[in-house]
Amino acid sequence: TLSANHTHALLQTLCHCFDFTGKFLPPVYILVFITGMVANGLGLRSVLQKWEKLGNVSVFIFNLGLADILYLLTLPFLMVYYFKGDQWIFGEAFCKTTRFFFNLNLYGSIGFLTCISVYRYLAIVHPMRMMGRITVTHSVAISVMVWLLVSVQSLPDMFVPKSPINNTKKCFDTTSEKYIEDYLKYSLGWTLTGFCIPLFITLSCYGHMIAVLCHNDNIDEVLKQRSLKLLFILILLFSVCYIPYHILKNLNLLSRLSVIKGTCHKWSNGVYIGHQISRGLVCLNSALNPLVYLHVSEDVCSQLRQLLQQARQAVTSLYTSNLTDT
Structure with a gap:
């Protein structure tokens, strides 16, 4: 047993030769926390x-904003974890609660983005049939179903244990x-139901919607532009945040399983480095989701511009006062 454990440890060292996670994730978490809280708050x-x-x-x-904020509030604890050299001090x-909120945010975001896509599809492709039939009560009921699922x-x-046996100072994401x-079996099933099926629904809606927009000149130009903007935002979110994460997460689990079985x-x-990068990219969804607010409300743009202008004025004023004092 000792020899097997020694071989396993050596293979782990060879396959994951340096601590990329501890150097990469903390700066990303800081950026996402600040940007995400400001953007989601305004949105x-x-x-x-x-x-x-x-x-x-x-x-x-x-x-969607609620899911983002629930996750963003856990980021300071993860920052402490990585700054302390992978030492979890919060029990x-x-x-497990922190990782649970991450999953709620990730799959909740995918779920609500899918709902927004279906809503936009119905509004464009079947406007007369759907007029007055979908109420706020329906939207609330669908939202509750998304949270439950x-x-x-x-x-x-x-x-599932998030730390090695007799070592509670770790907090694994898997x-x-x-x-x-x-x-790995659970993760593959989760990827299918939580990601692949919503992605298929979203692509189907937008594929049909684009065909209708291109062949129908009676549709309002503003509505066309808004729909194309939302499509661009969803392509950005799925291609940058969601697709790389799900592919590399499962490949990394497969790689770890191979190491356990004696193969490196x-x-x-x-794959290990790619997975850590994808973990940073997937948490960016909490900072990128407010782009959906920009799609539905132009006020957020003006509020962000006003906030940046106030920040610039404050920095300029502080710099000027320092020069005057010296």
């Missing part, structure tokens, strides 16, 4: 102010080596 305020004007879609946008229960998908992850094989592939280290 949610704008949505609440224009609730009636935005209609049913405002319910989905509000829930195992809170480790995401929670059911994420709940099994809460019962699980320890002992449970990798079962976790040439691509293992590249």
